[in-house]
Amino acid sequence: MDFKQALTHGFWRDLPPFRLVLGLCPSLAVTAAAENGLGMGLAVTFVLIFSNMFISLLRRVIPDKVRIASYIVVIATLVVLVELSMKAFFFPLSQQLGIYIPLIVVNCIILGRAEAFASRNPVLISMADGLSVGLGFTVSLTLVGSLREILGSGTWFGMGLFGPGFEPFGFMVKAPGAFLCLGVLLGLMNAWSRRRGEIFVQT
Amino acid sequence: MRDIGRLVLVLVVICSLSAASLSYVRTSLATRIEQQGDYYVRGPALARLFQQPASQLLANKVKITRDGTEYPVFFRKDGDQVTGLAVEAAGQGGYGGPIVMMIGIDLATDTVLGVEIVSHSETPGLGAQVEKAGFRQQWVGLPLGSSVALAGSGGSVDAITGATFSSSAMVDGTNQVLDLMNKNRAAILAEIAGR
């Protein structure tokens, strides 16, 4: 993968969680509002960029057998860092995201990118990969969040959109709405790929 | 065996470094995190209790530790005189976990000013009704020096229908505060005076 590809592949070809069906839990859990989706996405992006950076730096130092364990520690450290900074600077958001922030640790996207990309590539390109996949994830989460918030609460990023007459589609901000919304979006995306004649495998 | 030694060493070094760096970050951010927490979590409750902007009150804070539990206490001053306290307590036994509440105390009349919910994770529409003014109205004017109980257990507090757990968590938190006030009133005032 060259640099340009590393920077762009996260936006369509490997767009999580749609094309790379990973990281579903946060995609479902925190997308009741666009703001939460954006925040979660950015947190993941931060962790991705820096975990890719550290792992790429350490890739020759870490023995193969404790590879995964070491990656997990690096990722967990970054996650705690995000958790702490969020509490210090974006307190309301951190309350909203709750335990889903520490759960970034077990988000397969991060470990997946670390293993599949950062452990084999130099630092800069690994960071570019992290940025691209992370931002792709952010865009997806914000999109899902926006949809759910607009339909479910009638607001977008907290701003009222429809005036008092609007009866919100409350189901959308609850768990079933999350599954449904993600499923339908995925279907639409598949339909679009199909029309473009792309060949890809959705397991 | 040397092989294992190396693996252990690498892991230990990484873990230690990570813990050390995190504890550094944590120390440098600790004050800010606490302030943020006070501002966003306790601020609104405080402001409602004392009917004045939270920013004037958040600095007036002491921590009282009793039986291993820490109770943050905020106070209101009229001139030099401490006229009111707001004690935070976590009522145990809620359905979704503890209900954190703040109980205002009027020191002039020795009665309860009211109760405000700081945070809870109760079921919306059921346990979450503890936030409703109607339910909380039962707290206004409770005398210090006693304890409360649900009506079902022979007390005075009417529980929310279908949310007995949440209601009893409220009672639990209230009793903690009343108990603290009865036994530690002097110590609290001394602590405030000492600031």
Place this chain on the structure above:
Amino acid sequence: MLVPAMVLGGIAAVAAVALGIAARIFHVEEDPRFKGVADLLPGANCGGCGFAGCTACAEAIVRGQAEVNACVIGQTDTARQVAAFLGMEMVDNEPQIACPDCRGGIRATRKYDYAGFDDCRAAMQLFHGPTVCDHGCLGLGTCIRACQFGAIRMGDEGLPVFDPLRCVGCGSCVRACPKGIISIISETTKILHWNRYSECLAPCRQKCPAQVNVPKYIEHIRKGEFAQALMTVRESNPLPLSTGRVCPEPCSLACRRQIEDEPVAINYLKRFVADWEMAQDTRLHIPVAPDTGKRIAVIGGGPAGLSAAYYLRRLGHAVAIFEKMPALGGMLRYGIPEYRLPKRILDWEIQGILDLGIQATCNVELGKHFSIDFLRAEGFDAIFMAVGAWLDKGLGLDEDGLEGVAPGIKFLETYHHQKEITVTGKVAVIGGGNTAIDCARTSLRSGAEKVTIVYRRSRDEMPANPAEIIAAEEEGIEFRFLSAPSRILSEDNRVTGLEVLRMELGEPDPSGRRRPVPVAGSEEIVPCDLIIEAVGQEPDLEFLKSEGMPKLPLTRWNTIDAKEETLQTDVPFIFTGGDCFTGPGLMVEAIGAGRYAARSIHYYVTDGVIPPIEHRQTDLIPASLFDSISGVEEKPKVHEPIVSLEDRLGTFKEVEGTIDEEDAVYEATRCLHCGTYCYDHDLEEARQQAEQDRLQEST
């Protein structure tokens, strides 16, 4: 800062040490490849592949239950590394994919009109589906709906068409199909597969001793997909260049087209694709399975040996060929003359087989230079004995010691060794097989004045290829049919003539041919200077008497005895096949035997048990031998370019040429693509009919 560092470091240390110790105490022996593959996988254990974690996925990959690109995280890079680790190359067009085993479609005859629910399984409930054919496709497309990857669509011919690029080999279509006609095919399954009665098999495919999927490769040729056509041939025949030249085409005897027309020139087509590859001078990639660590010795480098070696290698075993002669090829090299199979072509073909990673040692003879015990000691897990049938049978006419009498194979072999041999005077060749014709045509090219073939039955009974007989006649070789040699005339120990007795055809003998009966007093003399006896061969099994040989029982025809079902001899690790098992036979039979033995050996060295082939097809399936074909127009067969008579005599130029691309594609259109019950009536007409039916339904 120290406390947290110590706490965390402590936890890590405890965990690591505990794991390290546990890994030692509870160590379990496993296939090291599991670990190797697992290490290459991301280790994120996300479960996206559908397996329980990366280790489970690695096991599945090694076992061949999952593709190397199963991991959703790892993508192409990981897949490539895993493939490299397993010794496989990522080949884009040969993954494990679904393949339908039905050619019927709209050609299939209907039992009744079905108007029920649009689902094959539902249709199946009603008298086993609306088609006459029991195992044919119902064409309602349940598999299409079952495919999650959009890899299947309904083709024009009413059959599902699989897109190999989209198919991932998940097997959902296999589970969905109530007829069981879709299977997930990998290279290994193709190699290990043998025809069963329960399958839809064209008669040619049933008849071919090597079971080449004839209609499939012809169809590829028709579409201009020559590479796929050749790969299809190679699934069951590793020697297409040679077979394309010398095979007598048993398949064409079964060709249904000959009911109304001449049979399809199957062998010209095979020769065409094989030559097409050679003309490109780049060899097609032949996939080889990951190494199994098993070693197999093949004794004899003839067609049976080469075929077995080729398939065993492709199944992932390490193969070594031991050959007595100075070069590989066996009878192909030493028995078939240059003008039929140029050595240059044979060399190219054999090199392609050796390029797969097969070791070959020539000039070593079993019993003289090495023994079976030696091979066992060397660590070979199984041995394939394909020593051929090189010993000429004599006539029993006191010919021993006479000058001017040569056994047929010896003659051809000597000829091969000393190219300059010249034959003078008149030659009589005794026998009616291909060897006899080869001897006759070879002596004609080496300077013989006149060549006579003496055969005791009539021309119709001659086992030689009809084309060969015609060519020999054209070249001026005289045939004396119904003449049996009775005495050799000699002067000063030199042959001067052959006394023959005229014969009449009597009752059929067990071989189905009419038995020749001598006519008393009909002796005639055929004057000649050289008598070549080509009346049959048998295996030269002298080596069995040497040291270090296990005792191998023989049959009463002096061939090595083995179980028909497995080609395994009484010594479990020794397998046999080809001429030394059956007696002299066709090259394509030896090739088939080689692959059959490869299957047995593969199961023997991997599982220890050779599973029997259920319903193995040995005789032609009666239902497939329909005797009338309607709606087939006559189309003349193409003819091979043939070197002119003047050019042929006195030289060893290859007599027959290769047809060109245009002719090949044309000839391919003559194939009827028979199934068991169906064939191309006239595809255009059938299509129009189907279209009309559809229109009627919709109105």
Place this chain on the structure above:
Amino acid sequence: MDLIILAVGAIFVQNILLAQYLGNCPFCGVSKKTGTAVGMGVAVIFVATLASIFTWLAYYRLLVPRGLEYLQTLVFILIIAALVQLVEIFLKKQSRTLYDALGIYLPLITTNCAVMGIALLNIKHGFGFVDMVVYSAASAAGFALAIILFAGVRERLFLAPVPKAMRGTAVALVTAGIMSLAFMGFAGMGK
């Protein structure tokens, strides 16, 4: 009684998969066959309970006394990862049958947010030891219930005439949404 109510609440009302959105990756990945789903479910029950006990002990005995609560994420993941691997190694040697039935799912659990999530929720809810054990087991049982039911649905779904673009994960998610809707009906049960 309290414990039963706690358990019922954790299994049905606050179902870890369908209401708390935890453990969705294996939910979509491993739910293609009922057999696999059963194995996965049982393995999660076992590991989640075990991991909760260890993380709970580590939190209250190791971290709280030293004021290191902020390290919980790091410590928890380490403990879970090591524990899962230990159990796997042990099972593989001691009981191959058990390993083949359940053990092979263990690696999948390390990065299963359900297990980590349950451990974190235990702390968040401030449970005592007994409550914690019951809650963990019940939550994991909720996971098992959902994934097994879901696998059953998906087996049927596999052959259903689903629009092409919706095949696979897309329709699985929509189905999960409908199941989640059904589980919402349990709200108000328990406490």
